[in-house]
Amino acid sequence: MKKRDRYLTGILLILIGVLVGTILTMYQQGNWINDQAEVKFTEVKKSERPFYTDEELSNLDPRFLFKQVAEEITPTVVYIETEVSVGRRDMPDDGNHDGDLFDDFMGGRARTVGSGVLISKDGYILTNNHVIDGAVNGGIRVVLNDKRLFRARQVGSDPTTDLAVLKIDGENLPSIIIGNSDNVDVGEWVLAIGNPFRLRSTVTAGIVSALSRQVQVIDNQMRIESFIQTDAAINRGNSGGALVNTSGELIGINTAIASQSGNYQGYGFAVPSNLASKVARDLIQYGEVRRALLGVTIESVDAFRADQLDMNRIQGVEITSLREGAAAYQSGLKIEDVILSVNGIEVNEANELQEKIAVLQPGEVVELEIWREGEVVTKSVKLQLMENEIAQNTTNQLSDPEYERYQDDDSGSGDREVRFFSFDLGFKVMEISSSDENEPTELIISEVERGSEAFMKGLKEGYTIKKVDDEKVEDLESLKDLVSQSLNRSNSIVLHIETNDGAKGFYQLNKN
Structure with a gap:
C-alpha cells in the first residue's frame, strides 16, 4: 500500500471514531431525544383576595357596581306565564309587546310569557297589563328566582299606562326598593x-338614552306615555321587568321596544317608577286607578308658537281649551296660558305634563308656574277626580238599588226591567230583562266588594253569569236559588262567566 493511501485511511478512521463518539455522548446525555432543563422547584402564586375589592372598584367607576346590584335585584324579578284563550290571538305582534304567543295550542288556549317585580314582602307584583291581558281563570303562574312556583291572582290593571298588579300568597319574599324617577338623568x-326569550333572570346594562318619550305603543285613547328610554338590551319577555339604577332602586318598568325586526335594536322604553308606583297603590287600595284631572287640552310649545306668544325661549305646554267647571277653570287658568312647571319641575312636552299630573291624587293641590302675557305667575290648582263619563251615565241610568224600568230606545223592543241583588260572597248582580220574550235575560256583575271572597278570586264588574256549577241560570231568582243550594251543600260555588269580548271562565268562591 502506498504511503499516501495509508495516511488517508488513517484520517478517515479518525473521523469515523470522532463521529461515533459524538453520537454516543449525545445519546447518553438525552440530547438526541429531548433537550430538557432539570427543574427542582416551581412556585405558583395564588390569592383568595382580588387585587381590587368591589368597594375600591366602585369608587373607580359606577359600572363596577353592576355585580352587587344584580345580586340584590335579581331575586325580586319574577317570571310570569299566562294562559289566554285562543280568541286572544289578536294580541299585537308589532315588536313593541313581548307576549310570545306559542303555536302549540292546547284545549283552545295559548301561553304568553313576561316578567314582573315584587314590590312587597307579602307578594304584590307589578307588571305590564299586556303580559296578563286576557288570562283565563287561574291561568297566571309566577316563578321566583329560586324556582318556587305560585298561582297568581289579578288585583287590577290599567290599560292607559299598560300596568297591572298581581298577588301571590307568600311571606318574607324579596322585594325591590322603588326610587324617584324624577331624579333620573340622561346618561346615567x-x-x-x-x-x-324565556331565559330566566337575565341582566343587561346600558344608559338612560332619553326621558319623556312618547312612542304610541299603548292602544288606549286615554293613554299616558312618558317613557324612560334606554339602550340596555330589552327583548320579548322583558316586559314587566325592572329597570334599576346603580343604587339598586327601581326607576322603571320595562314595557316596550322600538324595532323593525321584533328584537332589540338599541331602543327600549320603561314606565317611570313614580307613575308605576302610583298606579300600583291605587290598584291595591281601590281596585282601580283614581286619576287626577286638571281639565285642560294642551299642546307643546314650538318655535313658531313661542314667537307668537312673545316668549323669551321655547318652553312649556300651552292650554288650548278649558273644561268648564273643571279644576283649571275654577282656579283661574286661561286659554293661551303656558304651563312652565309642575310643583317646581319643568315640563316642555304635553306628555310630560300628563305624567306629572297622573302621579298625583285627586284632591291634591298642585303649584303651576304659568307664562301669561309676558309675565310668569303661579297658580294653585286643586285637582279633581277623572271619571269615565260613559260609565257614569250608565250608572246614573241604573241608580236604583233594587228595581228600575227604562226604555231601550236602541232596540225598540219596549220596556226593560232592571233589578239588583247583593250576594254575601261580595258581589252584586244586575238583572236586565225585557218584556219582549225574544230578548234573553242578562245577569251582569255590577259591583265587587273590595277585600271580599269574590274580589280575592278575581271576579270583575261587567262579567255575565251563565251557570252556577253546571246548572244554567235563567233569571235572578234562579241564580239566588242555585247559589243558596250550592253553598248549603258544599260551602262553595263555581260561577261560569263570560266577558265582554266573549272569553269564558270559571270562578270558585268559598263560603267562610
Whole structure:
C-alpha cells in the first residue's frame, strides 16, 4: 500500500471514531431525544383576595357596581306565564309587546310569557297589563328566582299606562326598593332585569338614552306615555321587568321596544317608577286607578308658537281649551296660558305634563308656574277626580238599588226591567230583562266588594253569569236559588262567566 493511501485511511478512521463518539455522548446525555432543563422547584402564586375589592372598584367607576346590584335585584324579578284563550290571538305582534304567543295550542288556549317585580314582602307584583291581558281563570303562574312556583291572582290593571298588579300568597319574599324617577338623568347607568326569550333572570346594562318619550305603543285613547328610554338590551319577555339604577332602586318598568325586526335594536322604553308606583297603590287600595284631572287640552310649545306668544325661549305646554267647571277653570287658568312647571319641575312636552299630573291624587293641590302675557305667575290648582263619563251615565241610568224600568230606545223592543241583588260572597248582580220574550235575560256583575271572597278570586264588574256549577241560570231568582243550594251543600260555588269580548271562565268562591 502506498504511503499516501495509508495516511488517508488513517484520517478517515479518525473521523469515523470522532463521529461515533459524538453520537454516543449525545445519546447518553438525552440530547438526541429531548433537550430538557432539570427543574427542582416551581412556585405558583395564588390569592383568595382580588387585587381590587368591589368597594375600591366602585369608587373607580359606577359600572363596577353592576355585580352587587344584580345580586340584590335579581331575586325580586319574577317570571310570569299566562294562559289566554285562543280568541286572544289578536294580541299585537308589532315588536313593541313581548307576549310570545306559542303555536302549540292546547284545549283552545295559548301561553304568553313576561316578567314582573315584587314590590312587597307579602307578594304584590307589578307588571305590564299586556303580559296578563286576557288570562283565563287561574291561568297566571309566577316563578321566583329560586324556582318556587305560585298561582297568581289579578288585583287590577290599567290599560292607559299598560300596568297591572298581581298577588301571590307568600311571606318574607324579596322585594325591590322603588326610587324617584324624577331624579333620573340622561346618561346615567342602568340595568334591565327580566326574562327575554324565556331565559330566566337575565341582566343587561346600558344608559338612560332619553326621558319623556312618547312612542304610541299603548292602544288606549286615554293613554299616558312618558317613557324612560334606554339602550340596555330589552327583548320579548322583558316586559314587566325592572329597570334599576346603580343604587339598586327601581326607576322603571320595562314595557316596550322600538324595532323593525321584533328584537332589540338599541331602543327600549320603561314606565317611570313614580307613575308605576302610583298606579300600583291605587290598584291595591281601590281596585282601580283614581286619576287626577286638571281639565285642560294642551299642546307643546314650538318655535313658531313661542314667537307668537312673545316668549323669551321655547318652553312649556300651552292650554288650548278649558273644561268648564273643571279644576283649571275654577282656579283661574286661561286659554293661551303656558304651563312652565309642575310643583317646581319643568315640563316642555304635553306628555310630560300628563305624567306629572297622573302621579298625583285627586284632591291634591298642585303649584303651576304659568307664562301669561309676558309675565310668569303661579297658580294653585286643586285637582279633581277623572271619571269615565260613559260609565257614569250608565250608572246614573241604573241608580236604583233594587228595581228600575227604562226604555231601550236602541232596540225598540219596549220596556226593560232592571233589578239588583247583593250576594254575601261580595258581589252584586244586575238583572236586565225585557218584556219582549225574544230578548234573553242578562245577569251582569255590577259591583265587587273590595277585600271580599269574590274580589280575592278575581271576579270583575261587567262579567255575565251563565251557570252556577253546571246548572244554567235563567233569571235572578234562579241564580239566588242555585247559589243558596250550592253553598248549603258544599260551602262553595263555581260561577261560569263570560266577558265582554266573549272569553269564558270559571270562578270558585268559598263560603267562610
